[in-house]
Amino acid sequence: MIELYLDTADVEQTKRFNQCLPLKGITTNPTILAQSGKGLNETLANMQSVLGETPRFHAQVVSTTAEAMLEEARQLNELPYDMVVKVPATETGLAAIKLMKKEGIQVLATAIYSAQQGFMAALCGADYLAPYVNRIDAINGNGVEVVADLQLLLDQNQLPAKILAASFKNTQQAMEVMKLGIEAITLPVDVAASMFAHPSVKPAVEQFDADWKAAFGNKLSFES
Numbered sequence: 001m002i003e004l005y006l007d008t009a010d011v012e013q014t015k016r017f018n019q020c021l022p023l024k025g026i027t028t029n030p031t032i033l034a035q036s037g038k039g040l041n042e043t044l045a046n047m048q049s050v051l052g053e054t055p056r057f058h059a060q061v062v063s064t065t066a067e068a069m070l071e072e073a074r075q076l077n078e079l080p081y082d083m084v085v086k087v088p089a090t091e092t093g094l095a096a097i098k099l100m101k102k103e104g105i106q107v108l109a110t111a112i113y114s115a116q117q118g119f120m121a122a123l124c125g126a127d128y129l130a131p132y133v134n135r136i137d138a139i140n141g142n143g144v145e146v147v148a149d150l151q152l153l154l155d156q157n158q159l160p161a162k163i164l165a166a167s168f169k170n171t172q173q174a175m176e177v178m179k180l181g182i183e184a185i186t187l188p189v190d191v192a193a194s195m196f197a198h199p200s201v202k203p204a205v206e207q208f209d210a211d212w213k214a215a216f217g218n219k220l221s222f223e224s
């Protein structure tokens with residue numbers, strides 16, 4: 001089954017969606033945390049309390065050298081959660097991923113804008129790959145095509161890395177990449193809400209309600 005994440009540091013929204021969706025955990029990045037005004041430790045502790053026992057958290061290093069990223073990853077890996085360390089798939093980041101994998105740290109290669117970039121990260125041992133679907137579309141690329149090409153390369157080379165598709169602005173983008181058989185996806189809160197919203201749903205449910213009350217008043221189904 002696909003792993004479903006929320007791309008957020010908003011604890012209330014995570015609580016809301018955890019009630020109606022099978023969330024595996026949350027993904028964050030430095031921008032998301034900066035905008036929330038809360039640090040990683042406070043955010044993860046709050047997220048753990050609303051998500052229950054074993055959520056998986058993807059949190060990004062902010063160091064800028066491979067050695068410093070490795071040390072930061074070690075510290076993240078010591079946190080009392082199921083942690084995946086996010087590392088931008090730059091030249092430095094790829095070097096850091098190789099070092100982290102020697103120590104058995106779970107790694108997600110992030111900021112992926114091309115299939116070849118993601119493929120290099122997978123060859124370096126990354127456990128997850130995060131192609132930025134909407135950001136690729138926004139620069140006249142084709143995010144879905146990048147994900148399809150990357151999945152093809154993983155399959156052809158029998159690499160275990162999972163694509164965790166990220167950066168969505170609408171459900172169509174999410175649907176297109178899920179149809180490719182990717183193993184994980186992270187959705188921003190507004191796109192998650194749109195997954196089960198359709199303008200025809202509310203009128204349909206209201207019609208059921210009106211028809212029922214006209215015939216049976218306040219009786220429940222089993223009382224009729």
Ligand code: G3P
Pocket residue numbers: 007027028029132134135166167168186188
């Ligand atoms: O976490 C990184 C990725 O999800 C970025 O999303 O919406 O900022 O393009 P966005």
